[in-house]
Amino acid sequence: MEKIVSASILSADFLNLGSEIKRAEDAGCRYIHFDVMDGVFVPNISYGLPVLKAVAGAARSVLDVHLMITDPLKYVERFAEKGADIITVHLESESDTAGTIERIHSLGKKAGLAIKPKTPVSAAEKYIDMIDMLLVMTVEPGFGGQGFMPDMPAKIEEARKLIGGRAVPIEVDGGINGSTAELVKNAGADILVAGSYLFKAQDMPAAVKSLLY
Ligand code: DX5
Numbered sequence: 001m002e003k004i005v006s007a008s009i010l011s012a013d014f015l016n017l018g019s020e021i022k023r024a025e026d027a028g029c030r031y032i033h034f035d036v037m038d039g040v041f042v043p044n045i046s047y048g049l050p051v052l053k054a055v056a057g058a059a060r061s062v063l064d065v066h067l068m069i070t071d072p073l074k075y076v077e078r079f080a081e082k083g084a085d086i087i088t089v090h091l092e093s094e095s096d097t098a099g100t101i102e103r104i105h106s107l108g109k110k111a112g113l114a115i116k117p118k119t120p121v122s123a124a125e126k127y128i129d130m131i132d133m134l135l136v137m138t139v140e141p142g143f144g145g146q147g148f149m150p151d152m153p154a155k156i157e158e159a160r161k162l163i164g165g166r167a168v169p170i171e172v173d174g175g176i177n178g179s180t181a182e183l184v185k186n187a188g189a190d191i192l193v194a195g196s197y198l199f200k201a202q203d204m205p206a207a208v209k210s211l212l213y
């Protein structure tokens with residue numbers, strides 16, 4: 001499939017979120033990546049429902065919501081109501097994974113499944129026919145601006161093999177820049193999340209192109 005860049009607004013200027021979203025979209029990002037952290041599942045707190053509602057009102061692109069929270073099943077309905085298009089939950093969360101994916105689908109949204117760097121691809125196997133996207137984390141979730149983990153391309157290749165002919169795109173998240181993008185695309189990634197690389201770039205359209213081509 002055609003490669004997609006998903007702009008993680010965790011690295012945006014929050015006082016100017018509307019113009020930051022427009023800047024990312026004008027630069028060629030087709031998705032806006034919205035990271036929700038609860039301070040329990042990951043050692044950081046980001047933003048949640050009221051901010052998502054405002055972002056949904058401003059964005060023209062696909063809203064790609066990444067829930068790094070302990071009990072996503074409890075909240076997916078509210079994230080759907082506030083305007084998420086794709087809701088991604090972690091396999092390592094405490095919610096029942098299959099039940100959460102079904103709930104996301106019953107809300108009319110796409111369901112993504114995320115795995116942390118230490119979680120093997122094989123753990124996702126039993127959900128592969130249920131999901132609309134597999135998110136392979138390329139850093140430990142919790143913070144923007146971390147370094148890409150060099151052993152992740154091999155894991156992405158393994159995920160690609162597991163997916164086989166199914167229409168399940170692979171998203172990667174963490175430490176993506178002009179050089180790591182090449183590695184993850186060669187390994188089979190389709191959707192590239194990038195935060196600090198894009199929002200700190202002098203020329204965002206050029207940075208997006210460097211991820212795509
Ligand atoms: C990390 C988040 C990422 C983060 C990526 O837990 O899931 O989406 O914003 O940031 P960069 O691209 O700076 O590594």
Ligand code: ZN
Nearest residue numbers: 033035066173
């Ligand atoms: Zn993320």
